[in-house]
Amino acid sequence: MTAPYDKNNPFLAALVDRRRLSSPQSQKDTQHFAVSLQGSGLTYECGDSLGVFPTNNPKEVQALLSAAGFTGEESILIPKDPAPITLRAALNQRLALNGPTYKFVQLLHDRATNADEKALLAARLAEADPEKKKAWLEERAFIDLFVEFPSARVSAQELIEVQRRLMPRLYSIASSPAKYPDEIHLTVAVVRYETNGRQREGVCSTFMADRAPLQQPALPVFVTSSHFRLPTDDTMPVIMVGPGTGVAPFRSFVMDRATRGAKGDNWLFFGDQRQEHDFLYASEWADYQKQGILTRLDIAFSRDQAAKVYVQDRMLEQAVELWRWLQRGAYFYVCGDAKRMAKDVDAMLHRIVAEQGSMTPEAAVAWVKQLKQDGRYQRDVY
Numbered sequence: 001m002t003a004p005y006d007k008n009n010p011f012l013a014a015l016v017d018r019r020r021l022s023s024p025q026s027q028k029d030t031q032h033f034a035v036s037l038q039g040s041g042l043t044y045e046c047g048d049s050l051g052v053f054p055t056n057n058p059k060e061v062q063a064l065l066s067a068a069g070f071t072g073e074e075s076i077l078i079p080k081d082p083a084p085i086t087l088r089a090a091l092n093q094r095l096a097l098n099g100p101t102y103k104f105v106q107l108l109h110d111r112a113t114n115a116d117e118k119a120l121l122a123a124r125l126a127e128a129d130p131e132k133k134k135a136w137l138e139e140r141a142f143i144d145l146f147v148e149f150p151s152a153r154v155s156a157q158e159l160i161e162v163q164r165r166l167m168p169r170l171y172s173i174a175s176s177p178a179k180y181p182d183e184i185h186l187t188v189a190v191v192r193y194e195t196n197g198r199q200r201e202g203v204c205s206t207f208m209a210d211r212a213p214l215q216q217p218a219l220p221v222f223v224t225s226s227h228f229r230l231p232t233d234d235t236m237p238v239i240m241v242g243p244g245t246g247v248a249p250f251r252s253f254v255m256d257r258a259t260r261g262a263k264g265d266n267w268l269f270f271g272d273q274r275q276e277h278d279f280l281y282a283s284e285w286a287d288y289q290k291q292g293i294l295t296r297l298d299i300a301f302s303r304d305q306a307a308k309v310y311v312q313d314r315m316l317e318q319a320v321e322l323w324r325w326l327q328r329g330a331y332f333y334v335c336g337d338a339k340r341m342a343k344d345v346d347a348m349l350h351r352i353v354a355e356q357g358s359m360t361p362e363a364a365v366a367w368v369k370q371l372k373q374d375g376r377y378q379r380d381v382y
């Protein structure tokens, strides 16, 4: 029977565990969450992701209402929705509080009654440098614009019509269905930062870290399938590169192979800022090593010394062995930051293939391309 729950009909799950993985002295707040699937009929596979529909922080909603001069009781109609709801409900549950566009800046400009504010808004609209223009707005949520331009007033309906819908966020699953058929574990970096002099927070990561109650059905979730998969042949070796939260699916992979007694070798490259504070799941990896399940573990803590050390530096140090594993048919997996890490790891893989396989750069490109085509080079990057 197929589960009745999906993105259009999410399951209201309970968070059953929440704990910090990074230490209180860490510069990051990385947390472990366990989500119960009990009663849902939902199933998952290693490599899948969990979709989570967050709600906004009610304090942020109140701050926006106050800055914009609304009570929250205003009745509005969300485009394509038949029934009116209050502005507060729409801001709490349905609409993104960040991401204003220049269409909205134009509206504020048209409405501003203060001459200085109008001139400033006109200058922003006329900015010739596209990078500068983009950066100025990226630093601002709707609240910033209402605070900076208090003479510009819009109606509640005008506001919601320029807001984006609040979208679900995806998280790589960090548990194995063989061990936890009724639970899904996540490894989440809680997003908190400052721009334009205001503290900001990521909607979904803080929803799970700060606002969702434990042991109550409060988390609308769905499972999304992916092509990120362990080899079907359990004897094949796997190489996993997962710094930071990129380690999530590899906890699932190793847990799964351990639970099912899969015989293939497992090699993990993990990295983060500082060993003492950011070594996610350290004791679990130590246990897997003792049991002989985690064949190799190479760690790269970037901020424990003056010069940065990253996972790809460890790959290079182990190039001979890495090439040997690839020659034995190893699958190569990368998960985590797409912008920098995954690109650099890809470049290092090409370099190692060229050097160890005595190939020209072009031949190495073709070799890695074939690895991908054979399903032996898989990435889950974001």
Ligand SMILES: Cc1cc2nc3c(=O)[nH]c(=O)nc-3n(C[C@H](O)[C@H](O)[C@H](O)COP(=O)(O)OP(=O)(O)OC[C@H]3O[C@@H](n4cnc5c(N)ncnc54)[C@H](O)[C@@H]3O)c2cc1C
Pocket: 049, 169, 170, 171, 172, 173, 187, 188, 189, 190, 191, 192, 193, 194, 195, 201, 202, 203, 204, 205, 206, 245, 246, 248, 380, 381, 382
């Ligand atoms: C397939 C997939 C798997 C994923 N797996 C994981 C996972 O396992 N663990 C995990 O933690 N995340 C994972 N993510 C990312 C996750 O989906 C969310 O994007 C992340 O949690 C942020 O969501 P949020 O709602 O908390 O933040 P949002 O409200 O979406 O805010 C995030 C935005 O804030 C801005 N921002 C963040 N930091 C800064 C900064 N320092 N300075 C300026 N602006 C900044 C950026 O614009 C960023 O896009 C995954 C994403 C995908 C697509």
Ligand SMILES: NC(=O)c1ccc[n+]([C@@H]2O[C@H](COP(=O)([O-])OP(=O)(O)OC[C@H]3O[C@@H](n4cnc5c(N)ncnc54)[C@H](OP(=O)(O)O)[C@@H]3O)[C@@H](O)[C@H]2O)c1
Pocket: 028, 030, 189, 243, 244, 245, 246, 271, 272, 273, 300, 301, 302, 303, 308, 310, 311, 312, 336, 337, 339, 340, 341, 342, 344, 345, 382
């Ligand atoms: N805003 C950004 O630019 C940015 C960049 C990366 C991740 N993120 C987001 O931040 C959140 C938390 O990230 P995370 O915990 O998964 O890990 P992360 O913050 O990306 O960091 C994990 C480790 O990777 C290192 N690293 C940085 N650049 C690298 C590179 N080019 N190659 C290899 N390793 C590199 C980091 O080192 P150092 O930090 O010491 O350099 C750190 O030791 C995620 O949501 C992610 O998407 C944002």
